[in-house]
Amino acid sequence: MGRRRPTLTGWGTVSQAFSHRVLPYDRADDLLDGALPFLREGIEGGDRVLAVTTLAMHMLLRDTLGADAAGVEFFESDKWYAHPARYLADTLALAETAAWQKRRLRVLGEPTWARRGRLELLEWQRVEAITNAAFADTGAAMLCAYSRSLPAGVVAASRQTHPETARGRTTLANPGYQEPWAYNARLDAAPLPPAPDDSLDLDIEVADLYWIRAYVTDFARRTPLPEDDLQRLLVAVTEVVTNALRHGRPPITLRLWLEPGELVCEVTDHGHWTERTGFGLIPPKPVGGAGRFGLWAVRLLCSIVQIRTGRDGTTVRLRLQVPAVAAQLPVNSA
Amino acid sequence: METTWFHERPVSEVRPGDHGLLGYADAEERDRVVGPFVRAALATEEKVVYITDEPAERLPGLEHCSFDLARLRSSRQLRVLPRQEACLDRTGAFEPGRLADTLFRERESAFDEGFRAVRMTMDSTWLLTGQGGSETVLSCEDRVDQAISPSTMAMGICQIDVRRCGTRQFGALRESHEVLMRVDAEFDDGILTIRRIYGPFGLQLRGELDASRHSHLSEHLLRAMASRGGDIHLDVAELDFIDIGGLNLLAQHATELPKGGELILDHLRPDVENVITMVGWNRLPRLRPGARVGGASS
Numbered sequence: 001m002g003r004r005r006p007t008l009t010g011w012g013t014v015s016q017a018f019s020h021r022v023l024p025y026d027r028a029d030d031l032l033d034g035a036l037p038f039l040r041e042g043i044e045g046g047d048r049v050l051a052v053t054t055l056a057m058h059m060l061l062r063d064t065l066g067a068d069a070a071g072v073e074f075f076e077s078d079k080w081y082a083h084p085a086r087y088l089a090d091t092l093a094l095a096e097t098a099a100w101q102k103r104r105l106r107v108l109g110e111p112t113w114a115r116r117g118r119l120e121l122l123e124w125q126r127v128e129a130i131t132n133a134a135f136a137d138t139g140a141a142m143l144c145a146y147s148r149s150l151p152a153g154v155v156a157a158s159r160q161t162h163p164e165t166a167r168g169r170t171t172l173a174n175p176g177y178q179e180p181w182a183y184n185a186r187l188d189a190a191p192l193p194p195a196p197d198d199s200l201d202l203d204i205e206v207a208d209l210y211w212i213r214a215y216v217t218d219f220a221r222r223t224p225l226p227e228d229d230l231q232r233l234l235v236a237v238t239e240v241v242t243n244a245l246r247h248g249r250p251p252i253t254l255r256l257w258l259e260p261g262e263l264v265c266e267v268t269d270h271g272h273w274t275e276r277t278g279f280g281l282i283p284p285k286p287v288g289g290a291g292r293f294g295l296w297a298v299r300l301l302c303s304i305v306q307i308r309t310g311r312d313g314t315t316v317r318l319r320l321q322v323p324a325v326a327a328q329l330p331v332n333s334a
Numbered sequence: 335m336e337t338t339w340f341h342e343r344p345v346s347e348v349r350p351g352d353h354g355l356l357g358y359a360d361a362e363e364r365d366r367v368v369g370p371f372v373r374a375a376l377a378t379e380e381k382v383v384y385i386t387d388e389p390a391e392r393l394p395g396l397e398h399c400s401f402d403l404a405r406l407r408s409s410r411q412l413r414v415l416p417r418q419e420a421c422l423d424r425t426g427a428f429e430p431g432r433l434a435d436t437l438f439r440e441r442e443s444a445f446d447e448g449f450r451a452v453r454m455t456m457d458s459t460w461l462l463t464g465q466g467g468s469e470t471v472l473s474c475e476d477r478v479d480q481a482i483s484p485s486t487m488a489m490g491i492c493q494i495d496v497r498r499c500g501t502r503q504f505g506a507l508r509e510s511h512e513v514l515m516r517v518d519a520e521f522d523d524g525i526l527t528i529r530r531i532y533g534p535f536g537l538q539l540r541g542e543l544d545a546s547r548h549s550h551l552s553e554h555l556l557r558a559m560a561s562r563g564g565d566i567h568l569d570v571a572e573l574d575f576i577d578i579g580g581l582n583l584l585a586q587h588a589t590e591l592p593k594g595g596e597l598i599l600d601h602l603r604p605d606v607e608n609v610i611t612m613v614g615w616n617r618l619p620r621l622r623p624g625a626r627v628g629g630a631s632s
Contacts, residue, residue, distance in 0.1 A: 209545070
């Protein structure tokens, strides 16, 4: 591809093909072997080039690139990959802006996998898969470094979520690659564990959500949820219940409970979603994208959003992180 | 909102003893306060004392009204007193003692005339811009207050055109009045209140906004947009909640503003602003944060 500059074919659309490759590595040298040609190609081609890795890798890349390092913007993985939906929104905005400026966004990324809980891990794998759908029209080039020291499952999954593997300067197709929506559906194939018996349940019969917010506030105030996060929870719950009232089928039930480190709020109804885009996984276009803006916004506001929909009904489970507390609070009494 | 000890009162809730200040930013705001104040009195057994050099039929609330003004004046229910008669000396200079005497006299006679209450008002802007300025006004406020506040049947509104007096002057006046007069809310169901504001022009939103009340907001926002060009301010200092649909609605209406116009959210609560920031201001074009909490309007 070399120095060929992308050409603009329409708003935010670049003719240069989008690429999303996994770069598995054992040692730093392996990473450099794959990353350096990738970065250099971008610097020479006039791309907007980002290196999102650890601080140690920043130093190594700067040393090796020498003066070329000036053409690379460095960011820390821990901050960049802090929240799945916000990461997707921010990075996609960068890719679209670059495309609009007739440039290509090129990202060497090293997603953070350590210290992630099981559900968080799944959400980041979902993001890797959805990336193939979300960035397809932007022409962005993304190279994701995965250390082989990570749990085997993480590296194996990366071959299902990246169409290609980079090895040095060569690129190989991943035979196990899965279409993003199929991968997404597979992640959600397993049913959610049932809500605990002692969850606080409320059947929603009134259309005025003022009272539901008062109820949720009352519960949240008896948990360690920081006051600042309460507003996010209220906006998210209101959105999900509004959707259920509009598009779902009664009975609609709201359940609240605490899990270690998380406040969980679940809304169930007897309706069934059909549209796959209704899951709010891809940020809508900034202009005129009012349609399914809501559920996508819910993902931005919560730590994790889990959705299951089928003949038995629809469940949307919102999870917000809460600071750890020593003793379990008696949230269902008082 | 800020650390004030006085009350804000919508005009329909004015009560005996209220000595209110109306700082109006334009004629519409004045008419929407003084109009209902005057009309509510004349529609019942209350007396109106209006100190002005304008003819009665040109006064707020009396223009194009269905009242028989001549009859109301002969029954002394409507007292339109020229300044010369009410508060000026022979040379035409303002005489605070004379104003107080006039108010006392009108108040005392109201009972004998068979009225259950008396409402008094005057536009005091001319005093501020005249010789002595705010000192003159402040020197008589005390006496005016004595004519109204202790009474169980008197109510008064001092009108001030805020465009013609400085912020400091108005601030001093605020301190000499217990009650700030406001226009009545356009919508109020106990959960959401929508009120027209004038300096800057727009709407004050109070309470919680979600899908149950989107149509009401839409209606009043469109009305405000139709009546003026340019930016529209939303004072959201006391808006405790706005849902995603509400933000969408605001952004949608913002695009309908005349070219270059913006919808400005003043005094956003930090937790509400945090939600908007997280969703992304870039997805809400022509909607932007304005004055900060507790700060002045932009």
